[in-house]
Amino acid sequence: MSEAKKILYYALGISALAHIVIIGVLEPVAVMWLTGLVIAVLVVVLWKATTGRRGALFTGLGVAICIEAIAWGVVYFSGMDEDVGREKLIRFQAPPPILEKNFDLAKQPEISEVQMEMLASMGPPDIPPDITGLADVTAVGSDLLGSVLPSTQILGAFSGAKAEELSFDQVEMVQLSETSAPVQEALSLRQELLNVGDLDYGRYQAILIQDPENKKNIRGFFNMTIIDYDLADKNADRFPTAVEELMRYIRDYSKINARIEGTTIRLSDRNLAKAPFIYLTGNNAIFQFTDAEKESLGEYLRGGGFLFADEIRKADVDQGLAGKDAGVIGTSFDRQFKALLKDPLVLGNDGDKWQKIPKDHDLFYAFFEFRDGPPMGGAPGGNVFDLEMLELRGRVAVIFSDLNISWYWGDPHADARERGLQFGVNLIVYSLTQPGGIANVSQFTE
Numbered sequence: 001m002s003e004a005k006k007i008l009y010y011a012l013g014i015s016a017l018a019h020i021v022i023i024g025v026l027e028p029v030a031v032m033w034l035t036g037l038v039i040a041v042l043v044v045v046l047w048k049a050t051t052g053r054r055g056a057l058f059t060g061l062g063v064a065i066c067i068e069a070i071a072w073g074v075v076y077f078s079g080m081d082e083d084v085g086r087e088k089l090i091r092f093q094a095p096p097p098i099l100e101k102n103f104d105l106a107k108q109p110e111i112s113e114v115q116m117e118m119l120a121s122m123g124p125p126d127i128p129p130d131i132t133g134l135a136d137v138t139a140v141g142s143d144l145l146g147s148v149l150p151s152t153q154i155l156g157a158f159s160g161a162k163a164e165e166l167s168f169d170q171v172e173m174v175q176l177s178e179t180s181a182p183v184q185e186a187l188s189l190r191q192e193l194l195n196v197g198d199l200d201y202g203r204y205q206a207i208l209i210q211d212p213e214n215k216k217n218i219r220g221f222f223n224m225t226i227i228d229y230d231l232a233d234k235n236a237d238r239f240p241t242a243v244e245e246l247m248r249y250i251r252d253y254s255k256i257n258a259r260i261e262g263t264t265i266r267l268s269d270r271n272l273a274k275a276p277f278i279y280l281t282g283n284n285a286i287f288q289f290t291d292a293e294k295e296s297l298g299e300y301l302r303g304g305g306f307l308f309a310d311e312i313r314k315a316d317v318d319q320g321l322a323g324k325d326a327g328v329i330g331t332s333f334d335r336q337f338k339a340l341l342k343d344p345l346v347l348g349n350d351g352d353k354w355q356k357i358p359k360d361h362d363l364f365y366a367f368f369e370f371r372d373g374p375p376m377g378g379a380p381g382g383n384v385f386d387l388e389m390l391e392l393r394g395r396v397a398v399i400f401s402d403l404n405i406s407w408y409w410g411d412p413h414a415d416a417r418e419r420g421l422q423f424g425v426n427l428i429v430y431s432l433t434q435p436g437g438i439a440n441v442s443q444f445t446e
Helices: 002-024 028-049 054-091 113-120 139-148 242-253 270-274 291-302 332-341 348-352 406-410 417-433 438-445
Strands: 206-211 214-226 255-260 278-282 307-311 388-392 395-401
Touching (some): 206 417, 206 438, 214 242, 214 417, 242 417, 255 417, 278 332, 307 332, 332 348, 332 395, 395 417, 406 417
Parallel strands (some): 214 255, 278 307, 307 395
Antiparallel strands (some): 206 214
């Protein structure tokens, strides 16, 4: 019995030793061969050592096989974990690098064809040697002015869109013919960051910013300029309060800060070139304009200016406008004014090409709507039913009225006065926003 136990102990010890060596040292492929070899040697040795006592041999072999099976199971499942871990390590892919986005925060102003044409005709800019005394234009307003004309003397808190950083190489120059109308891009309230209040320091007489989606959402400022001339009777040839009342109405019913620039100026005044809208009225006055005044008016109109001339009649307290010849063609003021425009020193042949303004013209829809044309209450019983206009290169430069439009503005007792004031708003808005006018060009090129 002691011999059988000894053999059994030998078998268990050898099996355990083989199991430890197999698991701790060798690879799975060698395990298979070594295990088979150990088992074969063990069987032979124990078979010879257990003659007559084979029960102990079988018991030892059974125990060894069980232990080996357990060891194989442990090795197998451990190998699976190692393979899985190794596979994950091999298949791991690093995420792609995060690309940096290029944000163009400096908005470059757009330049219209009319502005580029004016820039092309100008000489190379002179850079001032000293910038300490330059005018102050804040933030985005200075960027816009400086980008269109680098020589503009401005100083402000630049946002980054500096003039020297801009390039005009990609801008296509368009030559405008005599019959082609210039195209002016509207300034968007959503896209442009101009603060017109900052720009309104007296240098410009009007700046308006339009909303392409809402024609009444227009903001800016406007300074009205009234023309004075020799032999004009202030009591007969002008309504003293007409312009003041119109400016008040514009301020009340729009976002335009409208006011009167000074009192009156002469056509020979050098400040005429800065006025985007000039206003001239008369009744029975005699025109006596000098050659200098005529040349100045011609240069002004050809350079983008706008003139509204109105033959006026004042109403009597009792009889109204009856017997005043309001709205009658061929009056003294009518003949003198049209002769002035076709004078060779003014517009020459271009000053004789009058057209009636059709009812579908943009003038009648610029702010308020006038589907039936201009208001006719100021010219009862007359034979004139339309306004007239002169165009220069597709731009309306002059509007002439025989309809006594100013009567609505200057007479507080005028019938349907509200409608006449609304038409005055249309005149201002249309003249300042039409393509090619001083209000759209001069403030960016001076």
